[in-house]
Amino acid sequence: MDRVIHAIARGEEIPADLPPIPDQIPVPTNRPGPGPDGAYEFESGEGAIASMTLPEGMAVNLFADEQQFPELANPVQMAWDTRGRLWVAAWRTYPHWKPGEPMDDKLLILEDTDGDGRADVCKTFAGDLHNPTGFEFWNGGVIVANAPDLLFLKDTDGDDVADTRERILHGLSSAD
Secondary structure, X not given: OHHHHHHHHOOOOOOOOOOOOOOOOOOOOOOOOOOHHHOOOOOOHHHHHHOOOOOOOOOOOOOOOOOOOHHHOOEEEEEEOOOOOEEEEEOOOOOOOOOOOOOOEEEXXXXXXXXXXXXXXXXXXXXXXXXXXXXXXXXXXXXXXXXXXXXXXXXXXXXOOOOEEEEEEEOOOOOO
């Protein structure tokens, strides 16, 4: 290794001589669930609502769920905009993103267009994010914490898709 370091210091070009990366080894969970292949089965949104005890005069309805909108997986923050639409930061690839595969975390907009109290449209405002931990509406767009960056995203043509992506800060830590 010293030979390589000294050669690089002298300005010599050193070809990479790395062994091939081995195939990924499947690692089973150490806490299997009761479902098939040790998976956990989660209650549906409707099932969860049915099991709730509500005070008199109160009601709960399911606005959106992963069965209707698979891209809604692993929501980490939600906020309503001034048009009554629900924005959600969703971590579809968390916690099992594999290096070499594309990031698939998103900022979504869910909208009830027919007034029945349920979302019937889901738009991806911004994709290609990696664990967006939060967002805030600002200046006609959205500030998104997407470590190591703080991004400003804005739709400039009215199609509910971010057309501009500006890094406003870099260096945020994502370490535990």
